[in-house]
Amino acid sequence: MSGGFEKLIDLTAYLRRIGLTHAPPATIEGLMAVQRAHRLAIAFENLDISLGRGISLDPDAVFEKLVARRRGGYCFEQNQLFLRGLIAIGFEARPLLARVWLMADGMPPLTHTLNLVTLDDRQWIADAGFGGDFTPPMPLETGEIAEAPGNVLYRLIEDERGWLLQREDGKGWQDQYSFTLAPVEPCDLEVGNHWTSTRPGTRFTTLRTVSHALPDGRAGLIERQLSITRSGVTQEREIMDGRDYRAVLDNIFDLEITEQEVAALGLFGSD
16 A cells, blocks of 8 residues: 555554544454444544635644544545554555445545455455444445444445445435445545535535534534434434534534634624
8 A cells, every 4th residue: 555544643642532542453343443433533524625724635634633633524534544543453454435325416426435444354344434323344245234323224235336335214225325346546535535625516515514423323513403313313403603503513523613713614694
């Protein structure tokens, strides 16, 4: 691998960030522990796009943002950090690219990244960067089903698109994203990241989005609408002003941003 995938990471600082006191063994149990800890500790968010800062995939910049400054990030940042942590622990892992079919209109581009982990000649997908429910690592096997908190199921199937991840929450199986096992280079990730963070008119460039996996569900904040689902029960409310917005980010998503940053997001007019 090249281009930062294997760049040395401060593993102690990463583990501290996700709430682990020591590195687990490079086993499936260890993989599940790291992915769960990462998802519960680091929020999914795209606020830097609206703040005009762009999304850098430089490994040092990603580490400084998500670990040192304790911010969140979206899939290209999250799964790069996760991948580097896994490699430092001793896992054999590499990135994959995926097409997101959720709410897609036509053929979607390759705008999601996840990781492929090989353990004892068995392959697993490990994804710390798909916002929403926590999903454990899944073996790359047709029909494999994993359960997420809140009576949500995920499964892997194969069709003409390659491997396909689907989600079921009582409304039937819904396509999430498809992927192949084709090798992915840093330049491929840069292209996907650039499109996702700059393409006019997309969800990521028009909506301020934050989400967080919870031990018993998930929390989501799109623009001013907050939704929290715990044990299958959903509560929703509107965020009324900048002070409320900052408090929600801090208390629910473990994110701290300044009053000036909230104002720059443009969600509350002159508030």
